[in-house]
Amino acid sequence: MDEPVGRGESAILRPSAAAQHIGVRRIVPSERWRPLIDYHWIVRWECPEPYEQQIIPQPCVHVSAELYDGQPRLLVNGITREPFIRTLAGTGHVLGVTFRPASFRAVLGADLSSVSGRVVPLGDVVGPDDSGAAAKILRVDVTDEEMVAVMESHLDLIPVVADPDADAINSLVAAAEADRSLIRAEQLADLAGLSLRTLQRQFTAYLGIGPKWVVQRFRLLDAAAAAHEGAPTDWAGLAAELGFSDQAHLTRAFTAVVGTPPATYERDA
Structure with a gap:
């Protein structure tokens, strides 16, 4: 089920230009993850020339499947004061998970100050190795629903205690x-x-x-x-x-x- 578009869409800067290059979809998490996850987001792009997209950072942690040092990883994006800018080129996609603002602490098992302003592989701070899940999510032929299923299956491996x-x-x-x-x-x-x-x-x-x-x-x-x-x-x-x-x-x-x-x-x- 798709997540309704909310006020957070104003975080995408220069939306008219963005719409010419990227498509954004939000998907509601499964029932078991709704207490902690606000929504999954998927961005797909087609950019014959490099295109720079800026987002206003919000007070929530994202976990995204992206390349990190050339390798597929699930990345923890801590809340940051710095501008968030990505340069997109060619054809590609990314899956991200937006956690409810204070809820990623239950996954991390530590104060969020430890990842504040940082981008760090999930497997480096908690849980099993994430590279296999990230590789599946970043396959060229993967569907949106398959990506979400792989992400949630990996998160299921991490012990979480309600807070x-x-x-x-x-x-x-x-x-x-x-x-x-x-x-x-x-x-x-x-x-x-x-x-x-x-x-x-x-x-x-x-x-x-x-x-x-x-x-x-x-x-x-x-x-x-x-x-x-x-x-x-x-x-x-x-x-x-x-x-x-x-x-x-x-x-x-x-x-x-x-x-x-x-x-x-x-x-x-």
């Missing part, structure tokens, strides 16, 4: 994503009934990143979504609504993530 604290943090991250009035980490701490310091410790352990980054990242995704709507945006008004001190503050934060000011990006996108 109710992860569910609580996932609920907080979901609230930060959905509620545009949440513009400060202190508000998220109040919602959780925790001190800001305690919330920071929990986020570091379960996400590898702090609550301030999470809140601001979702507000920047809101700004990107506004740029994709096709109508002129009142950037000063939107900056105030999203909790930035002024338009210049939004411009600096947006430029640091996207590479161009929001007004310029809106014209290009």
